[in-house]
Amino acid sequence: MMKPIKELNPQFLESKENKEHLISYLLGVADNYLILAQRLGELCGHGPNLEPDIAITNISLDLLGQVRSFYQYVAQLKGDKSTEDDIAFLRKEREYRSVLLVQQPNTDFGYVIVRQFFFDVYNKMFLNALQQSADETLRALAFKGIKEASYHERFSGDWLKRLGDGTVESKQRVQQAVNDLWVFTDELFHSSKADDAMITAGVAPDMLQLREYYYEKVENLLTEATLEIPEVPYFQKGGKEGLHSEYMGYILSEMQYMQRAYPNSRW
């Protein structure tokens, strides 16, 4: 495991404000994993062939594993009786902090791959940097997640090349997905007030510093995949602040169905 970039003041979490900021920060990370895992879970059994079907389910499982570790940490910080499931299933829509990108639907395999690739490049850079967090638990979670994230990035990157440099039809389809999803990439680098507090404390990496590197990496691969880099005059944002896409309510009503219909039950 890597060494922290700076030592965390042992009294750091004794401040209520710091603790709340940390919780908010953790949700900002883990809610992306949850919603993306949920979207990928919709695809299980419907893939274009068995091999990618199995691989996509695998990614969903890896993300769910990360979600559970992060939510367990949140539950521990909250110190009340909340469980990982309360955090996953019992919040209101506005309380989720997932970016718009991960909420986008599985329009076709091209959209699935592009959404995944845009997220994976970010996630690998993020977990890499998080390995130097001042928070020991986060360092451990980053260390655990980085191998998986590298595999995910390789999977989605390889498929992006196949689709981009495959047939006329695949190129046209995947280019459409790139064009449509590009506007959601910038939000990955937005930070809230809570995130900024965590960056200052050395708990969170400052992802804005890596934004340029992210676009360089993504653009290089798009070029290798013989795809055009979209030129858009604007980016979309909102999810991180709880202002979600219209898809989000449907994602949650499906995901929360059992917990809402049968409250206080053990499964």
Add this chain to the structure above:
Amino acid sequence: MSEAEIKSLEAQFDAKIANDQKIEPKDWMPEKYRKTHIRQISQHAHSEIVGMLPEGNWITRAPSLRRKAALLAKVQDEAGHGLYLYSACETLGITREELYDQLHSGAAKYSSIFNYPTLTWADMGAIGWLVDGAAIINQVPLCSTSYGPYARAMVRVCKEESFHQRQGYEIMLSLCNGTDEQKEMAQDALNRWWWPSLMMLGPEDKDSVHTEQSMKWKLKRKTNDELRQQFIDQTVPQADILGLTIPDPDLKWNDEKGTYDFGAINWDEFWQVVKGHGPLNKKRLDDRRNAWNEGKWVRDAAMAYAEKQAQRKTEAATAV
């Protein structure tokens, strides 16, 4: 090949099977053996793949993160079973695409049980407990079947199936230890899955067309009726532990035989579902066909890309 040569090969083949030696892909085998194995192994592979659908139906609605992860992993295992069963089948000289075509055209069969709908979360428990339970009873003997690739695939399949069965039972146990509503949900699932699970072990011996030949080739070690009795005898005590009632008023222990007597199975329903008239035959096949058709451009892209890469490699090598 002369008739005498074929006779001699047949004799060697029969001797191998009698001595419990495995038949391997490159060995000579009678055409009927090859065809029967393609039919059975592909039917099994198709069942795994179609079987992903009823459980896949609950992944997005699983009631806890732990259950969601376990269900995803389980359905993924089924995809894995499909994958190595198709591979085992391919060793008999048929391609995966041809096998899919047979499934999609309706020429090949898959287990009828997957034509029933999964209506509640308890169905995830009932399927694991009953359907996987019945599958294990069917499949364990296949670990020592005569065709090598199939036998080896089955060793792994059975290990995972027995894990799935325990997982399903554990879902049922949680429900039965839960609220009244949860227990009702469990009972309702048992009511709906019990009879189709019994049917899953195949038609009665008197109506089973493949039994005799399959016994000889060790594709079967016990008859359908024997397997069904074994399933009932092992499952009834498990239902007792759960505190659930098997939906069969005629079910009772027979001291003399040392087994349970059970009521008449509605074989008309069974044959209706086999014929394609079950609640979800059409939807299951439509879902498979759609996934395959909608994935065509993706598979084509992968092929085209691989060809381009190979060509570039050749060109680079020639340039040097």
